Amino acid sequence: MTKIYICGAVALLCAMAANAGTNNEINTVTSTGRQVSVTAVNPYIIKVSNHARESKSNESAAVNIHTPLITAQTTTAGRTRVLATSGGITAMLDTVNGSIVIDGGVPRVIGDNGMRRDSLNRKWVSVATMSNGAFYGAGERGYKLNLQGDTLIMYNKQNYGYTAGENRIKQMNICMPFVISDQGYGIFFDDYAAAWLAVENGTLTYSTEGKEDIDYYYINGNGSIANVVEQWTALVGRQQLPPVWALGYITSKYGYKTEAETRSVIDSLKRGGYPLDGVVLDLYWYGKEEDMGRLAWDADQWPDHKGMLRDFKKCGVNTVIISQPYILSNGRGADNFNYLSNHGMLAKDSLGGIHPVTIWVGQGGMLDVANPDTKAWLRDRYSALTDEGVTGWWGDLGEPEVHPEGAIHANGKTAREYHNQYGNDWSEIIFNLFQDKYPDTRLMTMMRGGTAGLQRYNVFPWSTDVSRSWGGLKPQVNIMLNSGMSGLGYMSHDVGGFAVDSANPVDPELYVRWLQLGTFSPVLRTHSTVDAEPYHYPQQEKILKSLIDERYKWLPYNYTLAYENAAKGWPLVRPLNFHGGNVTQDNADEYLWGHDLLVAPVLEQGADKRVVVMPEGSWVDYLNPSGKIYTTGDSVTYQAPLDVLPRFVRLGAFIVQADNKMENTGDFTASQYHIYYYPKTGYETSGMIYEDDHANPKALEQNQYAIMTLNGIDNNGKTEITATMQGNYPGMPDSRNLTFTVYRVNNKPGSVVINGKKLSARKWDYNAGTGSLSFSTNWQSSKPMHITVE
CATH class of the missing domain: 2.60.40.1180 (Golgi alpha-mannosidase II)
Known part of the structure; x- marks a missing residue:
C-alpha cells in the first residue's frame, strides 16, 4: 500500500496544475459520504479528520493549539488536492476515496487509504509507514524501548512490585496514543478512551472504544527526534519551569506516621551532612489507611503541623502531602463521603446512584473530577492546606487504580471512556488553583496517572510501586526514555525501590546503584517501606553522601535542562539518537543526560564493569577526560566498582557546575x-x-x-x-x-x-x-x- 501511495504522490507532484492558492486546509466529501479534511496546524503538524457525514468533529481534550496559526499552499490536480507547509510537509488528498499521503521527506512518509471501520465495538484507523524501523513513546512503557512489533493497550494500569521482563509492564500507569519514529516523525491519535495501538510491519493500527471517529496528527521533525518532541509538546502543552527545590534531594517513605518521626528523620539527615530540599508525607498525615478522603491533619499524631511546616521551610525543606481519588465511608472520611454523596459529587452508576468502590483499605466512592462541583470542593481543600504551608502535592492511585467499569461521570463518559483522562483533570484542579491563587509560586505535583498533555499541569510523574530488587531497577531507563519522548520530561522513580523483596529486604549494593541512577534522574527522591533514607547504610555513607552532593554540584547544568524542557519540551533523560545519529537501542541501559553527558548506570547485581556504547560524536571519560577519545558506535568495557558511575562527556562541551557547598537549593x-x-x-x-x-x-x-x-x-x-x-x-x-x-x-x-x-x-x-x-x-x-x- 505504501509503495502505491508514494509512487502516485511522486507522479502527482510532477504533474500538478498551476491553480495554486493559500489556505490552511484541504477537504472533501467522499463517494461514500465521509467528510475528510487535512489541516495545517503549524508548519510541522498536520491534522487529519475522517468522519461520517452526520457526525460532529470530536473536541480534543489533549490538543493545546486550538486555532491554526498558519497559511499553507494549496493546489488541485485532477481529483487530488495538495497542501504544502513551510515546515517540509506535503499532504495529498484524493477527493473521491479520501485516501491521503503525507510526505515529510523520505522516509517520513505515511499513507492513509481513507477507509474507516466499526467492528468489535471499536472504531479503527490504520496508517502505513515507509519504514519498519523503531518506534518509541506511547507514554510510560517499561518492558523495552523500541515498541515495534507490539500491540499497546491504552488503558492506564497499576502494576505493584513489577520487575524487568514481565509482560505486564507493556501496559503501565500513563498511556498515550502517540509514537515517535526513529526516522524523525510522530503520530498522535487524538483519543483518550480505552484503545489498542498495534505497531507492526510498518503499519500503525489504532482501535478505540470511544464513540467518536478518530482524528490523528502527523508531526514532522525533519529527521530529528528532538524536533518531534518540540512540536509534540507545542501541540499538547509544556511544563512550566520547576520549583528549584524539586531538583534537590527529597526524602519519602510509606510512611512517616507522626510529626515526631518526621522531625527526627529531617534532623538525622541534616546532622549526617546530607543536603535536603523536600519531604513527602504518605497517607498517615490524615490518620490511618481507612481515613482516606478525610483531607485533614490528624491532630493526635501531628499536634503542631503548622509549626512543623514552618520549621521545615525555615531550614529549606519543602513538604509534599498525598491525596487520593477515593473517599471511604468506613473511616474518619465518612463525613466527606456523606456530603459528596448527597451532593452528587462522586462517580455514579447507571441508575444515578453512587457507584460503590472497594479498595485495599475499605469501601466508599470515587471523586468525580469531571464534575465542576467536585472540582470546586477539592480546590477549596487543597487551598486551605496550601495556606497552612504545604508546598507540593502528591496525587496517588490516579490511573485510577480501581475504576469500576459501570461508573458514569458528570461529563457523560463511562469509565472506559474517561479512565485515562482522569489524571489530567485531577492535575488541572491543582494547577488552576496555583495559577489563580498562587500565581507567583512554582508548582510540583506528583501524579502517577494521566495521558497526553499531562505535563502542562506541572506534573512530576514517577514509575510507581516498583519492586525493591535488581529486577525493579532495570526497567527504569526504558520508562524514563519512553515517557520523556511522550512529553513527561520529569518521569522518575522511587530511588531504592518500593515493594520490598521479602527474601532480601535490604540490599546496600542495590541502594547505591539505584542512588547513582537517581542522581542523574529528573527527580531524586528516595522512597520505600523500609530503610528509605541513606543514613541506614553507614558502610556506604561516603559513596551515598558524595552522590547527593554531586546532585547539587550539577544544579546549573540541570537547571538549564529544566529550561530546555520548559522552552522546547525536551526531556532531561534522552535516548542516544535524540539529537541525531544512527546509534539506536531496543532496550535501554544508558542514556543522554541533556546534550553533553552520557550516563551508563550499573544495573546488574555484583557487576564491577559494564559495556558502554557511544552515541554520535566524540566522547571522553568523565573521570579521565584527558584520556582516550571514543567515537560513534564504539563499544567500551568500563571498570565500575561500587563507587563509580560510568559517565562520558561529549568533546566540545562546557559543563558548568556549582562551586559552593550547599545544604539545600536555597544556596544555589x-x-x-x-x-x-x-x-x-x-x-x-x-x-x-x-x-x-x-x-x-x-x-x-x-x-x-x-x-x-x-x-x-x-x-x-x-x-x-x-x-x-x-x-x-x-x-x-x-x-x-x-x-x-x-x-x-x-x-x-x-x-x-x-x-x-x-x-x-x-x-x-x-x-x-x-x-x-x-x-x-x-x-x-x-x-x-x-x-x-x-
Missing part, C-alpha cells in the same frame, strides 16, 4: 560557577547556562531570565574561550566568580590572557598528570569576556 547561586571545558581540536563549539530568580513561574513569558553563552575553539595549541551574557532578571548578580578548568591541554601553556590582561603564572595551575589547566577570575558580566591560552 549564579554568582559562583566552575566551568569545565572539553575542547575538540579544530572545532568551534558552544554551551549555555540558563539563569533566573528561581521563583517566577512565568520567567520565560516575561523575559525575566538570562543566558550565559560560552564559545570555545582549540587549534594548534591555542585555546580561546568567549563568554557573553544576555538578558536580565530580578536579583541578577553584576559579577560572577568563575573557575575554569580546561582539559586535554597537552603541554604547559606559556600564558593565560583574559580580556587582554595576562594572568600571573601564580594565578593558574597546570596539572601534567590530568592534562588540565585551572584558573579563576571575576567577570563583570555586562561585558563579554575573552580568554586566550597558548
Whole structure:
C-alpha cells in the first residue's frame, strides 16, 4: 500500500496544475459520504479528520493549539488536492476515496487509504509507514524501548512490585496514543478512551472504544527526534519551569506516621551532612489507611503541623502531602463521603446512584473530577492546606487504580471512556488553583496517572510501586526514555525501590546503584517501606553522601535542562539518537543526560564493569577526560566498582557546575560557577547556562531570565574561550566568580590572557598528570569576556 501511495504522490507532484492558492486546509466529501479534511496546524503538524457525514468533529481534550496559526499552499490536480507547509510537509488528498499521503521527506512518509471501520465495538484507523524501523513513546512503557512489533493497550494500569521482563509492564500507569519514529516523525491519535495501538510491519493500527471517529496528527521533525518532541509538546502543552527545590534531594517513605518521626528523620539527615530540599508525607498525615478522603491533619499524631511546616521551610525543606481519588465511608472520611454523596459529587452508576468502590483499605466512592462541583470542593481543600504551608502535592492511585467499569461521570463518559483522562483533570484542579491563587509560586505535583498533555499541569510523574530488587531497577531507563519522548520530561522513580523483596529486604549494593541512577534522574527522591533514607547504610555513607552532593554540584547544568524542557519540551533523560545519529537501542541501559553527558548506570547485581556504547560524536571519560577519545558506535568495557558511575562527556562541551557547598537549593547561586571545558581540536563549539530568580513561574513569558553563552575553539595549541551574557532578571548578580578548568591541554601553556590582561603564572595551575589547566577570575558580566591560552 505504501509503495502505491508514494509512487502516485511522486507522479502527482510532477504533474500538478498551476491553480495554486493559500489556505490552511484541504477537504472533501467522499463517494461514500465521509467528510475528510487535512489541516495545517503549524508548519510541522498536520491534522487529519475522517468522519461520517452526520457526525460532529470530536473536541480534543489533549490538543493545546486550538486555532491554526498558519497559511499553507494549496493546489488541485485532477481529483487530488495538495497542501504544502513551510515546515517540509506535503499532504495529498484524493477527493473521491479520501485516501491521503503525507510526505515529510523520505522516509517520513505515511499513507492513509481513507477507509474507516466499526467492528468489535471499536472504531479503527490504520496508517502505513515507509519504514519498519523503531518506534518509541506511547507514554510510560517499561518492558523495552523500541515498541515495534507490539500491540499497546491504552488503558492506564497499576502494576505493584513489577520487575524487568514481565509482560505486564507493556501496559503501565500513563498511556498515550502517540509514537515517535526513529526516522524523525510522530503520530498522535487524538483519543483518550480505552484503545489498542498495534505497531507492526510498518503499519500503525489504532482501535478505540470511544464513540467518536478518530482524528490523528502527523508531526514532522525533519529527521530529528528532538524536533518531534518540540512540536509534540507545542501541540499538547509544556511544563512550566520547576520549583528549584524539586531538583534537590527529597526524602519519602510509606510512611512517616507522626510529626515526631518526621522531625527526627529531617534532623538525622541534616546532622549526617546530607543536603535536603523536600519531604513527602504518605497517607498517615490524615490518620490511618481507612481515613482516606478525610483531607485533614490528624491532630493526635501531628499536634503542631503548622509549626512543623514552618520549621521545615525555615531550614529549606519543602513538604509534599498525598491525596487520593477515593473517599471511604468506613473511616474518619465518612463525613466527606456523606456530603459528596448527597451532593452528587462522586462517580455514579447507571441508575444515578453512587457507584460503590472497594479498595485495599475499605469501601466508599470515587471523586468525580469531571464534575465542576467536585472540582470546586477539592480546590477549596487543597487551598486551605496550601495556606497552612504545604508546598507540593502528591496525587496517588490516579490511573485510577480501581475504576469500576459501570461508573458514569458528570461529563457523560463511562469509565472506559474517561479512565485515562482522569489524571489530567485531577492535575488541572491543582494547577488552576496555583495559577489563580498562587500565581507567583512554582508548582510540583506528583501524579502517577494521566495521558497526553499531562505535563502542562506541572506534573512530576514517577514509575510507581516498583519492586525493591535488581529486577525493579532495570526497567527504569526504558520508562524514563519512553515517557520523556511522550512529553513527561520529569518521569522518575522511587530511588531504592518500593515493594520490598521479602527474601532480601535490604540490599546496600542495590541502594547505591539505584542512588547513582537517581542522581542523574529528573527527580531524586528516595522512597520505600523500609530503610528509605541513606543514613541506614553507614558502610556506604561516603559513596551515598558524595552522590547527593554531586546532585547539587550539577544544579546549573540541570537547571538549564529544566529550561530546555520548559522552552522546547525536551526531556532531561534522552535516548542516544535524540539529537541525531544512527546509534539506536531496543532496550535501554544508558542514556543522554541533556546534550553533553552520557550516563551508563550499573544495573546488574555484583557487576564491577559494564559495556558502554557511544552515541554520535566524540566522547571522553568523565573521570579521565584527558584520556582516550571514543567515537560513534564504539563499544567500551568500563571498570565500575561500587563507587563509580560510568559517565562520558561529549568533546566540545562546557559543563558548568556549582562551586559552593550547599545544604539545600536555597544556596544555589549564579554568582559562583566552575566551568569545565572539553575542547575538540579544530572545532568551534558552544554551551549555555540558563539563569533566573528561581521563583517566577512565568520567567520565560516575561523575559525575566538570562543566558550565559560560552564559545570555545582549540587549534594548534591555542585555546580561546568567549563568554557573553544576555538578558536580565530580578536579583541578577553584576559579577560572577568563575573557575575554569580546561582539559586535554597537552603541554604547559606559556600564558593565560583574559580580556587582554595576562594572568600571573601564580594565578593558574597546570596539572601534567590530568592534562588540565585551572584558573579563576571575576567577570563583570555586562561585558563579554575573552580568554586566550597558548
